[in-house]
Amino acid sequence: MKKEFICIVCPNSCRITAEYNEQQIKHIEGAQCKKGEEFIKNEIKNPLRTFVGSVKCRNGDYQLVSVKTNKPIPKKYIKQVAQKTHELVVEAPVEIGQVIISDVLGQHADLVATRKVRKKVL
Numbered sequence: 001m002k003k004e005f006i007c008i009v010c011p012n013s014c015r016i017t018a019e020y021n022e023q024q025i026k027h028i029e030g031a032q033c034k035k036g037e038e039f040i041k042n043e044i045k046n047p048l049r050t051f052v053g054s055v056k057c058r059n060g061d062y063q064l065v066s067v068k069t070n071k072p073i074p075k076k077y078i079k080q081v082a083q084k085t086h087e088l089v090v091e092a093p094v095e096i097g098q099v100i101i102s103d104v105l106g107q108h109a110d111l112v113a114t115r116k117v118r119k120k121v122l
């Protein structure tokens with residue numbers, strides 16, 4: 001099988017072609033660096049992504065808190081993490097870096113806040 005990928009490791013967005021089958025990667029062409037080659041190998045074997053989203057916040061000066069996983073997780077779990085964030089409501093105050101879900105879906109990554117939300121003053 002031959003497939004073209006766009007490397008998302010850096011803003012160069014190199015177009016990289018890989019030839020592979022279920023047993024091995026035969027050829028990688030177009031990567032301008034080793035990081036790009038590693039990215040393609042992972043894309044073929046076990047693609048990873050950092051989840052970025054938001055969760056509802058109760059009694060805060062914002063109604064939403066932005067969140068992300070503190071490291072990439074297998075791409076196949078991204079939709080399940082999104083579903084969890086839709087169901088979740090956190091209580092203000094929230095600090096940047098605060099763990100919202102520890103070891104999300106058992107993937108050894110935490111879902112952490114990327115925005116500070118103060119408690120609403122009434």
Ligand code: SF4
Pocket residue numbers: 007008009010011012013014030031032033034035036037
């Ligand atoms: S192959 Fe290297 S230079 Fe090209 S986008 Fe990927 S990381 Fe950037």
